[in-house]
Amino acid sequence: MRVPWAIMGGVNKIRDRIEVAIEITRDSKVPILLMANPGLAKSTVVYNWARRNGYHIETLIGSRFSQEEILGFQVRAEDRETGEHYLELLAPHWYRNILDQENNFHVPSVLFLDELSTAQENVQGALLQLVFERKIGNGRTLPESTLVIAAANYKQNIPFQFNIMAPILNRFCIINLSYESNDSFLDEFLQDEADLAKDPVVFAEKEITPWQKSYLRDGLKMMFRTLFRSFEEDNRDMDKDLFYTMDINNQVYNTMYDDDSRYVYNFISGRTLWYLYKISLSFLRKGLTMEIHGAAILNMVYGLIGLGTNTFTEKQRKAYLKSAETLYRRLYDVLSSRSDAGTPAAGGEVQSASLDFRGKSVADAVNEWVLFHESSVLHDTNDPNLEALAIHIGASYGINAEDTERLRQKITHNKADLYTFSNDMQRLDYLIGILVEETKDKNSKTDPLGRLCGIRDVYAELRDEAVKLMMKNTG
Structure with missing residues (x-):
C-alpha cells in the first residue's frame, strides 16, 4: 500500500x-x-x-x-601489583x-x-x-x-x-x-x-496530558483487537486465534528484506507495539497533524507494524494495512483534538467525518464503519461518520417506487446484482442491530438509525423476493 x-x-x-x-x-x-x-x-x-x-x-x-x-x-593487560595477566x-x-x-x-x-x-x-x-x-x-x-x-x-x-x-x-x-x-x-x-536548505519543518512543543497517555494505550489495544478479530473471523473455519496469529516464524520473516516492492515493513512484536506507543506520544508532543504530516506519520507507523504477522496472505495484508490506516487516523485525530476526556482542545473544531464511502458498496461501507466504531474508546452514536454512512446508504437505495422497481428488474435478470443487494441488506440489518443495542437505554432513536430503519422497511418486500430468487438459484 x-x-x-x-x-x-x-x-x-x-x-x-x-x-x-x-x-x-x-x-x-x-x-x-x-x-x-x-x-x-x-x-x-x-x-x-x-x-x-x-x-x-x-x-x-x-x-x-x-x-x-x-x-x-x-x-x-597486566595487574601491576600481582603481575597476573x-x-x-x-x-x-x-x-x-x-x-x-x-x-x-x-x-x-x-x-x-x-x-x-x-x-x-x-x-x-x-x-x-x-x-x-x-x-x-x-x-x-x-x-x-x-x-x-x-x-x-x-x-x-x-x-x-x-x-x-x-x-x-x-x-x-x-x-x-x-x-x-x-x-x-x-x-x-x-x-x-x-x-x-530553505524552510525546514517547524515543530511545536506540547505537553502530553495523562488523559492522552491513557487514551492512547486503550486506543491501541482496541485498534489491534479489532484488527485481529477481523482477521480471525475471516479464518474461523481454520481455528485460528490470537496466539497463532502472533506466532513468530523467523523463516518467514527472514525474507521481509527480500521483498521486491518499494517498501520494507516491520512485523508486529511486543517491541514494535511499545515503539508505536512511544512515537505516537512524540507525534503529539511535536504538534504533528494528519492534515499536514499525515504521510510522515503513517510512514513511521507502517515502518513498525506494516508487515502484520506471518499468518497474513498478501490479500489479507493489503486489507490489514487499509484497516490499520483507518483506525490509526481515527485514534490520532481524537488524541490531537482533545485535551481531556470528551472536551475539545483549545481552538479545536468539531470533528467532521473522517471515513470516505464514495464508490463503495453498502456492505463494504458498513464493514468499514463497524471496524472504525468498534475500535473507538468513545462509542458515540452521534459520530459524524455514522451520519455520512446513512447518507451513503440512502444514496445507494432510494425510497421511491421508481427506485425499488428499477432494482427489482436488475436483481431479477442479473445474479451479481442479486447477490450484492442481498449482501447489502444483511449488512444493513447488522448495522441496525448495533445501533439498536447502543440506544436501547435512551429515550429516542438517533436520526441515522431512524433513516436506516426506514430504508429497510421500504425494501422489505423486495428482500423477500430476493430470498426466493437466491433459493431458486442455489436449488
Whole structure:
C-alpha cells in the first residue's frame, strides 16, 4: 500500500521526511532506519541536521567494521601489583569520542550506522545489543542524549549475498523514502544548494496530558483487537486465534528484506507495539497533524507494524494495512483534538467525518464503519461518520417506487446484482442491530438509525423476493 506524500516543506520531501523522523527519534529514543535507493541524500540530510542542531556525529560504515569495532576489543593487560595477566575489553574509538563530546563539551551525538545492508551477519549480531539496549561490551551505555540512526539500500541495489536480518530490522522504526513521480525527484535535486536548505519543518512543543497517555494505550489495544478479530473471523473455519496469529516464524520473516516492492515493513512484536506507543506520544508532543504530516506519520507507523504477522496472505495484508490506516487516523485525530476526556482542545473544531464511502458498496461501507466504531474508546452514536454512512446508504437505495422497481428488474435478470443487494441488506440489518443495542437505554432513536430503519422497511418486500430468487438459484 502506498503512502501519499504530504506537503511539508515545498519540494524538499526527502529532506523533510527524514527530519521529521529524526525529531521523533530525538523525542522518543526509538531508533530509525532510513531505507532508500542509492543517491537520495540520506547521509547528507542526517549530517546537515546534526550540524544545524549542534550534534556531533559518529559514523560506522557497515561494510568496513568488524564485530570488535562495535562492541570493543579484548586486550591483554597486566595487574601491576600481582603481575597476573587478564583480558580487558577496550572501548572502541567511536564510543570514546561520544563520551568525550558529552562529558567535556556537553555536546550530544548522533551514532550513524551507514550502509547497514552491507554489514556482515556477525556485525549485525553485534548491533542488536547496541541498537536496542544502547550498550556495548562490559555494560557500557550510550549517553541518554545520543541518537541512533541507520541507513540502508533496498535489496535490489546491493549484491545478492548481502541481507538485513529480521531481528535487526525489528529493532528499528523503518522509514521508507521514495518518490511518487519523476517530476518531484527532479524538482528537489536540481535546486540550488541554498534552496535545498530553505524552510525546514517547524515543530511545536506540547505537553502530553495523562488523559492522552491513557487514551492512547486503550486506543491501541482496541485498534489491534479489532484488527485481529477481523482477521480471525475471516479464518474461523481454520481455528485460528490470537496466539497463532502472533506466532513468530523467523523463516518467514527472514525474507521481509527480500521483498521486491518499494517498501520494507516491520512485523508486529511486543517491541514494535511499545515503539508505536512511544512515537505516537512524540507525534503529539511535536504538534504533528494528519492534515499536514499525515504521510510522515503513517510512514513511521507502517515502518513498525506494516508487515502484520506471518499468518497474513498478501490479500489479507493489503486489507490489514487499509484497516490499520483507518483506525490509526481515527485514534490520532481524537488524541490531537482533545485535551481531556470528551472536551475539545483549545481552538479545536468539531470533528467532521473522517471515513470516505464514495464508490463503495453498502456492505463494504458498513464493514468499514463497524471496524472504525468498534475500535473507538468513545462509542458515540452521534459520530459524524455514522451520519455520512446513512447518507451513503440512502444514496445507494432510494425510497421511491421508481427506485425499488428499477432494482427489482436488475436483481431479477442479473445474479451479481442479486447477490450484492442481498449482501447489502444483511449488512444493513447488522448495522441496525448495533445501533439498536447502543440506544436501547435512551429515550429516542438517533436520526441515522431512524433513516436506516426506514430504508429497510421500504425494501422489505423486495428482500423477500430476493430470498426466493437466491433459493431458486442455489436449488
